[in-house]
Amino acid sequence: MADKNNNKFIPPKAPRGGNYQLWVILVTLAVIMGVMYLSSSNNLKEKEMRDLKAMIESRDVKRVILIKDKEFVEVTLTASALQNAKYKEEIAEGPMGQNVSGPHYKVKIISVDNFDRWYNDLVSKIPEADRPEYKAETRVDYFNIFFSWGFLFLLLFGFWMLMRRMTGGGGPGGQIFNIGKSKAALFDAENKVKITFADVAGLDEAKEEIKEIVEFLKNPSKFTTLGGKIPKGALLVGPPGTGKTLLAKAVAGEAGVPFFSLSGSDFVEMFVGVGAARVRDLFKQAKEKAPCIVFIDEIDAIGRSRGRGQLPGANDERENTLNSLLVEMDGFATDSGVIILAATNRPDVLDSALMRPGRFDRQISIDKPDIVGREAIFKVHLKPIKLDQNVDVKKLAAQTPGFAGAEIANVCNEAALIAARREKKAVEMQDFQDAIDRVIGGLEKKTKIISPEEKRIVAYHEAGHAVAGWFLEHADPLVKVSIVPRGVAALGYAQYLPKEQFLYQTEQLMDEMCMAFGGRAAEDLVFDKISTGALSDLERITKMAYSMVTVYGMNKAIGNISFYDSKAADYNFQKPYSEETAKKIDQEVKGIIDECYERTKGLLSKHRQHLEVIANELLEKEILFQSDLERLIGKRPFEKPTTYQQFTKGSTESKEDIKVTEEQKATEETPAVEQPAVAESTKDTSVG
Numbered sequence: 001m002a003d004k005n006n007n008k009f010i011p012p013k014a015p016r017g018g019n020y021q022l023w024v025i026l027v028t029l030a031v032i033m034g035v036m037y038l039s040s041s042n043n044l045k046e047k048e049m050r051d052l053k054a055m056i057e058s059r060d061v062k063r064v065i066l067i068k069d070k071e072f073v074e075v076t077l078t079a080s081a082l083q084n085a086k087y088k089e090e091i092a093e094g095p096m097g098q099n100v101s102g103p104h105y106k107v108k109i110i111s112v113d114n115f116d117r118w119y120n121d122l123v124s125k126i127p128e129a130d131r132p133e134y135k136a137e138t139r140v141d142y143f144n145i146f147f148s149w150g151f152l153f154l155l156l157f158g159f160w161m162l163m164r165r166m167t168g169g170g171g172p173g174g175q176i177f178n179i180g181k182s183k184a185a186l187f188d189a190e191n192k193v194k195i196t197f198a199d200v201a202g203l204d205e206a207k208e209e210i211k212e213i214v215e216f217l218k219n220p221s222k223f224t225t226l227g228g229k230i231p232k233g234a235l236l237v238g239p240p241g242t243g244k245t246l247l248a249k250a251v252a253g254e255a256g257v258p259f260f261s262l263s264g265s266d267f268v269e270m271f272v273g274v275g276a277a278r279v280r281d282l283f284k285q286a287k288e289k290a291p292c293i294v295f296i297d298e299i300d301a302i303g304r305s306r307g308r309g310q311l312p313g314a315n316d317e318r319e320n321t322l323n324s325l326l327v328e329m330d331g332f333a334t335d336s337g338v339i340i341l342a343a344t345n346r347p348d349v350l351d352s353a354l355m356r357p358g359r360f361d362r363q364i365s366i367d368k369p370d371i372v373g374r375e376a377i378f379k380v381h382l383k384p385i386k387l388d389q390n391v392d393v394k395k396l397a398a399q400t401p402g403f404a405g406a407e408i409a410n411v412c413n414e415a416a417l418i419a420a421r422r423e424k425k426a427v428e429m430q431d432f433q434d435a436i437d438r439v440i441g442g443l444e445k446k447t448k449i450i451s452p453e454e455k456r457i458v459a460y461h462e463a464g465h466a467v468a469g470w471f472l473e474h475a476d477p478l479v480k481v482s483i484v485p486r487g488v489a490a491l492g493y494a495q496y497l498p499k500e501q502f503l504y505q506t507e508q509l510m511d512e513m514c515m516a517f518g519g520r521a522a523e524d525l526v527f528d529k530i531s532t533g534a535l536s537d538l539e540r541i542t543k544m545a546y547s548m549v550t551v552y553g554m555n556k557a558i559g560n561i562s563f564y565d566s567k568a569a570d571y572n573f574q575k576p577y578s579e580e581t582a583k584k585i586d587q588e589v590k591g592i593i594d595e596c597y598e599r600t601k602g603l604l605s606k607h608r609q610h611l612e613v614i615a616n617e618l619l620e621k622e623i624l625f626q627s628d629l630e631r632l633i634g635k636r637p638f639e640k641p642t643t644y645q646q647f648t649k650g651s652t653e654s655k656e657d658i659k660v661t662e663e664q665k666a667t668e669e670t671p672a673v674e675q676p677a678v679a680e681s682t683k684d685t686s687v688g
Helices: 020-038 049-057 112-123 142-166 204-218 244-255 274-289 317-329 371-381 393-398 405-421 429-441 452-470 506-516 518-527 532-550 579-606 608-621 626-633 643-647 662-668
Strands: 045-047 061-067 072-077 105-108 133-137 185-187 233-237 259-263 292-297 338-344 362-365 478-482 493-496 623-625
Touching (some): 045 049, 049 061, 049 072, 049 112, 061 112, 112 133, 233 244, 244 259, 259 274, 274 292, 274 338, 371 405, 405 429, 452 493, 452 506, 452 518, 452 579, 478 626, 506 518, 506 532, 506 579, 518 532, 532 579, 579 608, 608 623, 608 626, 623 626
Parallel strands (some): 061 133, 233 362, 292 338
Antiparallel strands (some): 061 072, 072 105, 185 259, 478 493, 478 623
């Protein structure tokens, strides 16, 4: 919220809400203290009648109060008697110290009349000026009343608070009597969603599928005249952050019909039968608003396959909820006019009855965007940002392969925050480069101090990757390398830009493994020792080698056999081959790995001079780019340009951009880490 005059940020005022829980606690404490004070006679020391007679005759008693309904008297001593040693040890001290005002003792009596006669006979022998003050009264026992009735009220109040907490507070569906009500949020003409399909980029195929459902709601005669029926449901499937919920929001903004939105976990409750009751209430509301759309996000919370992990005879509340949902979606008395949209990133755990046509007629796959989709997503998220002229959206799309829409939004936001931190008037390309590094590699650890020997090992390790990738034809050349510590334990940080492809040949996989071996081989060649820095490289190499032999059938000794089982979760196939075959697989994998290591070590020995040049440059500058590699060791000995050069070939550059310094040019050519389709992560954290 901004002031129109000075544009200063004014934080919104917090809504006034009485903290009634604190008041209840304070009032309860006050009542307890009062009751304890009023019932202080329960803590008094008891005396006999003869003791009371002796105290009265000794002129030590100031006041005597007869409690009629309790049949005892309270005795208060005089100030001078309180200083007497024989009374000082007996008088009980209260919470605030010694009880000076009294009463100090209590004496049980047989009857009120007998005590009254006895007391009058006793004080008749004492001068009137020395007689104690005497009165009789009837007293209510607040202490017992509080613990008999107050405890009951406190118990009821605690139960009410527990029910309120479990049912989500006040309001519709929040009280204990409304626990079976649906928690779906309704979006209609009064509170319409403002997001449209124009705000969703990079999901062209998915938008076409969804637009057809929206068009049917707006113009049903176009389809019904040909005998077609609208799909009853559409399931959005894809990795996290790819835009499933955003696409559902766009449907809510475009459809022009009532839209119910809720999460799969909203059906889950600790009480038996609540989930099924909420499902029935949801569809009851939806049928009253038909035609309408119901969107259930993260439906795997209630849609898991039935019968898994359930004890015999046990009652599974989640299964009851799923059964109710199945019947409401396509049961015996199902009415039309309600379209179900659902989203999940775990379609493999969903029940087959939920996935069948008639309930979810369409399964819309939403994958991570390609370079064209990333460029469109960048354009959407860059609209509210003040950009510098040197920002090239095409370069940003090329430098972020494998990024989902949520990650691209995070990069744009981080770049704006970095530019604001540097007191800039517009967000520059350098800010986006730093944001990409921050998102992928983690926060730069400027205060982490490493020894010169460790820094030298890291430099040669990363230089080995750079040289191996530069002189291997099918490897993805390293386009940025840094020995600045980042993240939790990464002392080195390397970025690659692999091709966006789905098929890999044997030669390509072998070159990728050799490039991954570059760091370990460089350490072995230069220091004649090895370190723990190659952990992520060895993990990736081992997975690739076993995949070549056991999954893709790329080994002559094993043959064209694949032991990969896509339904391993159901059938638990761990080793569908004999021990002899397992031994043979291990031998072939070790042979492939040894061959790649020796090949990499020979390649680095051949280009030892280039390895030394890059390592020394890294020790001096700490960060190198692809342009620095061309300057130090020349261009790649292959005619085909690098992937990054292909992606950024059409990007526009002004004459002023050509005149920038070498460091600025290198900064603008920084790509990001990518994960190939077959190979695992290409990010290299040099020292574990």
